[in-house]
Amino acid sequence: MNVPGAWYLALAAIIFCIGAVGLLVRRNALVMFMCVELMLNAVNLTFVTFARMLDDVGGQVFVFFTLVVAAAEVVIGLALIVSIFRRRQGATADDISLLRG
Amino acid sequence: MEWAVFVVFAIAAVGGAGGVVLARKPVHAALSLVMTLFSVAVFFVLEGAQFLAAVQVIVYAGAIVILFLFVIMLLGIDREDVLDEPLRGQRPVAVAAGVALFAGLLLVAKILQPTGAPSVRGSLTQGDVPNVERLARGLFTDFLWPFEITSALLVIAVVGAIVLARRSGPGRILDEDERVGGGSDAGPEAVLIPGDAPEPPGEQEQ
Numbered sequence: 001m002n003v004p005g006a007w008y009l010a011l012a013a014i015i016f017c018i019g020a021v022g023l024l025v026r027r028n029a030l031v032m033f034m035c036v037e038l039m040l041n042a043v044n045l046t047f048v049t050f051a052r053m054l055d056d057v058g059g060q061v062f063v064f065f066t067l068v069v070a071a072a073e074v075v076i077g078l079a080l081i082v083s084i085f086r087r088r089q090g091a092t093a094d095d096i097s098l099l100r101g
Numbered sequence: 102m103e104w105a106v107f108v109v110f111a112i113a114a115v116g117g118a119g120g121v122v123l124a125r126k127p128v129h130a131a132l133s134l135v136m137t138l139f140s141v142a143v144f145f146v147l148e149g150a151q152f153l154a155a156v157q158v159i160v161y162a163g164a165i166v167i168l169f170l171f172v173i174m175l176l177g178i179d180r181e182d183v184l185d186e187p188l189r190g191q192r193p194v195a196v197a198a199g200v201a202l203f204a205g206l207l208l209v210a211k212i213l214q215p216t217g218a219p220s221v222r223g224s225l226t227q228g229d230v231p232n233v234e235r236l237a238r239g240l241f242t243d244f245l246w247p248f249e250i251t252s253a254l255l256v257i258a259v260v261g262a263i264v265l266a267r268r269s270g271p272g273r274i275l276d277e278d279e280r281v282g283g284g285s286d287a288g289p290e291a292v293l294i295p296g297d298a299p300e301p302p303g304e305q306e307q
Contacts, residue, residue, distance in 0.1 A: 003107045006210075008144060011111050013206040015118050015137065021199035022122035025192055030127050030173065034134050037165065038118050041141050044157075051225060052148045057239040058222035060150050060232075064240065067153075067160055068251045072258035074165050078172045079265035085176045094187070 008049040016042035027092040029081050033074070040070050103147060114140035131169045138162045149225065152233045 019038030026032055044063045051059025113136055120133025138161045145154035186192055222239055225232075240248055 003103055003147065007107065007111075008148070009210060010207070011114065011144075013203055013210075014115055016206070017199045017203040018115070018118040018122060020202055021195055022118075024195035024198065025122065025186075028127060030169065031121065031124075031130050034121050034130055034169065037134060037161075038121060038137060041138060041161070044153075045141055045144055048145055048148050048150050048153065051150070055225050055227075056222050057225050057235050058243075060153055060225070060236055061222070061239045061244050063150070063153050064156070064236070065244075065247060065251060067156060068255065071160060071165060072254050074168060075258045075262045076265070078168055079262040082172060082176065083265050 005049045005053040009046060012042040012045040012049065015039075015045070027094060029084070029093060032093070033077050033081075037070065037074070040066060106143065106147060110140040110143045113137075114144075127173050128170065131166055131173065134169070135162050135166050138166070149232060152236050 016039050019035045019042065022035035022038070023032055026035065044066055047059045047063045047066070049059075051057065051063075117133045117136030117138075117140065121130045121137070124130040124133055138157065142154045142157040142162070145151075145157055222243055223235065225235060
C-alpha cells in the first residue's frame with residue numbers, strides 16, 4: 001500500500017520550515033550551514049515526490065544537480081568559515097559583521 | 102508495511118531536524134543532520150529513486166557531514182554555543198515566521214495543482230528499464246549541457262576552496278606584510294589628516 005505523495009510533500013515542508021527557523025535562530029555559522037543543508041534536502045524530497053506523482057524522470061535529474069550544487073556550496077562555505085576562524089576566535093554571525101578582515 | 106516505514110523515518114527525520122536546530126554542541130547538530138539525511142535516503146528508496154538514495158548516503162551522509170565534522174575538529178570548537186539571544190524578541194518572531202512559512206506552503210499546495218501532464222522528460226515507470234538507466238538517459242540527452250556546466254562548477258569550487266583555505270605560501274606572507282605596513286602607515290596619516298588642514302596638497306602629492 002503506497003503512501004500518497006501529499007504526505008511526503010507535507011513532511012518536506014515541515015523539514016524546510018525547521019531549517020528556515022534554525023537559520024534565523026542560530027548564530028553559529030556552522031550550524032547555520034547545516035540548516036541550509038536541511039532546507040536543500042527538503043527540496044530534494046519534494047522533487048523526487050513530484051517526479052513520482054507526475055511519472056517524470058526530470059525531477060530525479062534535478063535532484064542530481066541539486067546534490068552537486070550543495071556539495072560545491074559546502075566546500076566553499078566551510079573554506080570561508082575556516083579562513084574566518086583563522087583571523088578571529090569564534091564564528092558566530094555577530095563576529096563577522098564587519099566588511100573587512 | 103510502507104506506511105510503517107514512512108511513519109518511523111518521518112519521526113526520525115523531523116527529530117533529526119529539530120536536533121540540528123536545538124543542539125548546543127555543533128557535533129551533536131552534525132550527528133542529528135546525519136539522521137535526517139539518512140531518513141531522506143530511505144524516502145528516496147520508498148519512492149523508487151534507488152540511485153539517488155545511494156548518492157544521498159554517499160555524498161551527503163558520507164562526504165558532506167564528514168566535512169562538517171572535520172571542520173569542527175580542525176578548529177577545535179567542540180564547546181557549547183552560547184544560546185542566549187542579544188536581540189530581544191528575535192526568537193519568537195523567527196518561530197512565527199517559520200510557522201507562517203509552513204502555512205503558506207500548505208496554502209500554495211492546496212490552491213495550486215500540478216498540471217497533471219505526465220512524462221515530459223520520459224516516464225519513470227513504463228517499460229522494464231532500471232532506475233539508473235532512466236536517470237542516465239535523461240542526464241545524457243536532455244540535460245547534457247547542464248551536466249557539462251556542473252563539471253565547470255565543481256572545478257571552480259575546488260580552486261576556490263584551495264585559494265580560501267591555504268595557510269602557508271606566498272599568500273600568507275603577503276597578508277602579514279599588508280597588515281603590518283597598512284597598520285603603521287595608515288594609522289598616523291589618518292590621524293594627521295584632520296589636524297593638518299593647511300597642507301592638503303602635500304597629502305595629495307604623496
